[in-house]
Amino acid sequence: MRIRSKQDLWSGVMFLGTGLFFAAVASEYQMGTAARMGPGYFPFWLGMLLALLGAGIALGALSPKAEETEIDKFDWRIVILIVGSVSLYGALLEPLGVYLSTFILVMLSSLAGHDFNWKVAAANGVFLVVFSYLAFVKGLGLIFPLWPSLGLN
Numbered sequence: 001m002r003i004r005s006k007q008d009l010w011s012g013v014m015f016l017g018t019g020l021f022f023a024a025v026a027s028e029y030q031m032g033t034a035a036r037m038g039p040g041y042f043p044f045w046l047g048m049l050l051a052l053l054g055a056g057i058a059l060g061a062l063s064p065k066a067e068e069t070e071i072d073k074f075d076w077r078i079v080i081l082i083v084g085s086v087s088l089y090g091a092l093l094e095p096l097g098v099y100l101s102t103f104i105l106v107m108l109s110s111l112a113g114h115d116f117n118w119k120v121a122a123a124n125g126v127f128l129v130v131f132s133y134l135a136f137v138k139g140l141g142l143i144f145p146l147w148p149s150l151g152l153n
Helices: 008-028 043-060 076-110 119-137
Strands: none
Touching: 043 119, 076 119
C-alpha cells in the first residue's frame, strides 16, 4: 500500500484521533437514550462521526485514484500569528470592547495568509463586527462591553 495523499492521510488521522478523544471523554457522562438524551449522548455520537469521517479520509489517501500530494514545511510564523492574535483578542476584549477587539483580531490573523490584502481584511473585519452585533447582541441578547470603557463609569 502506497500513500498517495499525505495531506489526506494526516488530516484523517487528526480527525480520527480528535473524534475518538471526544467520544471517550463524553462516554464518562450519562448517555441516556435517543428519546431522552443525557449530557454525553450528543458529544459521544458527534465524536464517533468525526472519527468515522477521519477514517474515511485516511483510507481514501491510500486509494490509487487519490491525488498525489506532499506536506509543506511547517510554518511557525503562521501558528504564532493565529494563536497570538486570538490570545491578544482575549486580552483586549475587556479594555477595548467587542468591536475594536474583533476588528484587530481579523486584521492580525489575516497577516497569516499568503495573499494578504489589507482592503479585504478590513472588509472582513467590518463584516464580522456587524455580524457579532447582529448575532450576539440583537439575536441572543448577550450583554458585554461593545466599546472601550475609557474609565468613564
